[in-house]
Amino acid sequence: MINNLLTLQDSQPEYYTADIIKGLVLIMLLAGTRTLSTSLEWAVCNLMNHPAAVKKAREELDTQIARDHLVDESDISKLPYLQSIIFESSRLYPVAPLLAPHLSSTDSTIGGYNVPVGTILFANAWAIHRDPTLWNDLTSFKPERFENWKSKGYTHMPFGGGRRACPGEGLA
Numbered sequence: 001m002i003n004n005l006l007t008l009q010d011s012q013p014e015y016y017t018a019d020i021i022k023g024l025v026l027i028m029l030l031a032g033t034r035t036l037s038t039s040l041e042w043a044v045c046n047l048m049n050h051p052a053a054v055k056k057a058r059e060e061l062d063t064q065i066a067r068d069h070l071v072d073e074s075d076i077s078k079l080p081y082l083q084s085i086i087f088e089s090s091r092l093y094p095v096a097p098l099l100a101p102h103l104s105s106t107d108s109t110i111g112g113y114n115v116p117v118g119t120i121l122f123a124n125a126w127a128i129h130r131d132p133t134l135w136n137d138l139t140s141f142k143p144e145r146f147e148n149w150k151s152k153g154y155t156h157m158p159f160g161g162g163r164r165a166c167p168g169e170g171l172a
């Protein structure tokens, strides 16, 4: 990434200043480290409290992954239950409960409210993830709810949504 940015600096030095490059590197480090470690901590905490989920995840791993290698990114599609554990953990404990502050660049209407230009808006993902009109038995840790789950709009959004959603979601 730094190599690409330095190449861009050669062609557009007025934009790709050292400060801009430092800022891009810094945001990647900040946005991509604590979020991941906290997500893992929550997932492990949830598993420690739900041995039945551990058993099911272990059975899936034993069936899908050969014993002679570690799980790799390419294996993820074969591990839907493990995916469901991550989804459920991030539903109950999103690591950025209010996402990042959003600043409206034009007057707009959100959920029937008029939001003037220049308003700082927080989206409460934590509350959306526990909205009783969207989720059943909403405080329970139930990875099964994500089996065959199809996203319906902004109901599960640990990575935000729309144009400013987390660009690191695939990596994460």
Ligand code: HEM
Binding pocket: 027, 028, 029, 031, 032, 033, 035, 036, 039, 095, 096, 099, 100, 101, 158, 159, 160, 161, 163, 164, 165, 166, 167, 168, 169, 171, 172
């Ligand atoms: C489990 C891991 C992660 C979670 C839960 C997470 C979550 C989020 C959330 C909630 C936002 C704000 C979105 C919004 O306000 O709508 C965000 C923004 C961002 N994330 Fe992540 N993130 C994760 C990992 C990563 C990784 C690995 C990277 C890159 C290496 C990354 C880079 C960014 C950047 C650059 C932004 C700002 C995007 C913008 O404002 O346009 N994130 N992330």
